[in-house]
Amino acid sequence: MAAQPSRAELTPDFDEPVYVISVAASIAGLHPQTLRQYDRLGLVSPARTTGRNRLYSVRDIWRLRRVQELSDEGINLTGIVRILELETEVDMLRERIDAITEDQNSTALVVWRPQRRRR
Numbered sequence: 001m002a003a004q005p006s007r008a009e010l011t012p013d014f015d016e017p018v019y020v021i022s023v024a025a026s027i028a029g030l031h032p033q034t035l036r037q038y039d040r041l042g043l044v045s046p047a048r049t050t051g052r053n054r055l056y057s058v059r060d061i062w063r064l065r066r067v068q069e070l071s072d073e074g075i076n077l078t079g080i081v082r083i084l085e086l087e088t089e090v091d092m093l094r095e096r097i098d099a100i101t102e103d104q105n106s107t108a109l110v111v112w113r114p115q116r117r118r119r
Contacts, residue, residue: 012057012058013057013058014057014058014059015057015058015059016057016058017046017047017055017056017057017060018055018056018057019055019056019057019060019061020053020054020055020056021035021036021046021053021054021056023056024046024054024056024060024061024064027061028061028064028065028068029065029068030064030068035054035056035064036054038064038067039054041077041081042081043063043067043077043080043081043084044056044060044063044064044067045060046060063084066084066087067080067084070083
């Protein structure tokens, strides 16, 4: 008898496009037509199958929810596009800061050997 797969094995990677539009819409709490509109506007860009069907990742669904949050707050779609761009930029800058900080906190050993003074 084969072993049952673990929950981690069944959970898709954050960026792996696995959800068809109806499932993604259901998870995000939106109508599939809304997802198509957001795709046309460039708010969310799902992967495509060879048959041109949309496939959404967990990241895409997170983004759909974020768009809906901002829309519910009264922000228009142009404003939402700009906010998402800025949030992406902030995330990239934070990653760069983390990388620089990690480099500065390196455990590299530097050996200093002073040269003897000539008399």
